[in-house]
Amino acid sequence: MSNLVNVPKNGSLVNTNSNQNFPSLSNWFDDLFNRDLPSVFASNFNTGITLPKVNIKETADAFIVEMAVPGLKKSDFCVTLDNQVLSISTEAKAETEHKEENYIRREFGYSSFKRTFNLPESVDDDQINARYDHGILNLLLPKKEEAKQKPARSIKIS
Structure with a gap:
């Protein structure tokens, strides 16, 4: 003890x-x-794209996905649907070259991300569409007709 x-x-x-x-x-x-971390970690090691934030909204007729990804072109994106799994990915490659007096400095950049979402059975996967405007990727995931919310109605009592 x-x-x-x-x-x-x-x-x-x-x-x-x-x-x-x-x-x-x-x-x-x-x-x-x-x-302090070693200089290899303290340098611009993580300058690529981080995982983008996503807003998902449900309406009576559809799900709306908004993803903030500024600085890209629509051709940078790959949006796929496989077995009710929606995947959004991108690869961005950049190369810059600076010519100065007696040397050339080249800087390469590479970044990518992939986000996946399991879609509910209520999504009409044949009608999904996407557009990219002002740094926001918008996806419209319409609901199947039978899954759409119907307006309230009055039932007559006999």
Whole structure:
């Protein structure tokens, strides 16, 4: 029982029965995550497209998908439907060349993403359409006629 560590009220895990100065567990984690990363990670390593945000709205007649992806062309996108799974992906490649006095510097860039969505059975997959305007990819997923919400009606009592 003499090997137990006293835990003070502040929750620090410092062994007070030892003559060694051990950092608390929280100080160790702080040091681990706050130290500088090697320069290879601190450089412009992650300059590609991050996973774009999506808004999905349901109306009585359709589902509307809006994806914010500015800076691309509509030809950059690949939208597919396979077995009720809608996939939206893109690959963007960029190459710039700067000519200066005695050397040429070339910079290559490559980024991609893929988002997939399981569509409900109520979507009429033959009528899906997409358009890209001002950095927003819009997809209209119409519902099948039998799945559309019908307006309220009055029922006559006999």
